Amino acid sequence: MERRDQRRPNAMSDRSEESDVSPSARAPEYHHRDTLLQIFQHPTSHNIEWPAVLSLLEAVGSSERQRDGKFIVTVGGETEVITPPKHKDIDVQQVVDLRRMLTSAGYTAVVDELEARGQEV
Numbered sequence: 001m002e003r004r005d006q007r008r009p010n011a012m013s014d015r016s017e018e019s020d021v022s023p024s025a026r027a028p029e030y031h032h033r034d035t036l037l038q039i040f041q042h043p044t045s046h047n048i049e050w051p052a053v054l055s056l057l058e059a060v061g062s063s064e065r066q067r068d069g070k071f072i073v074t075v076g077g078e079t080e081v082i083t084p085p086k087h088k089d090i091d092v093q094q095v096v097d098l099r100r101m102l103t104s105a106g107y108t109a110v111v112d113e114l115e116a117r118g119q120e121v
Helices: 017-021 030-040 050-060 092-104 107-116
Strands: 062-065 071-075 078-082
Touching (some): 030 107, 050 062, 050 071, 050 092, 071 092
16 A cells, blocks of 8 residues: 555545544444454454455545556545555455554444444454
8 A cells, every 4th residue: 555645535525524533423334344343353364355345445435446456545534545456355464554544544443342242253
């Protein structure tokens, strides 16, 4: 993943800044929860499928496919350029980068809440 210095407008930019920091009121839909939990799972999961990750990122932020096949993804206030994996699963470095991006958007609180309710991958 490459960080972009230029901030791109988020599709949900009309939300208050406070909701960007604490999205617990916007927990992802059921089919995205497993993917979110897999990303934050310790030890790191090695079988997180790219289509599920892209779907999650589109649900919690926005993504735009570029002509070179890379995606510009915005979650919260962060914009990243993500290169899709050659195979169906993302690699460990992509998991680490996604954790950082989702953490800065406040999604660790959502993960903690889901784990407290006993929802596991």
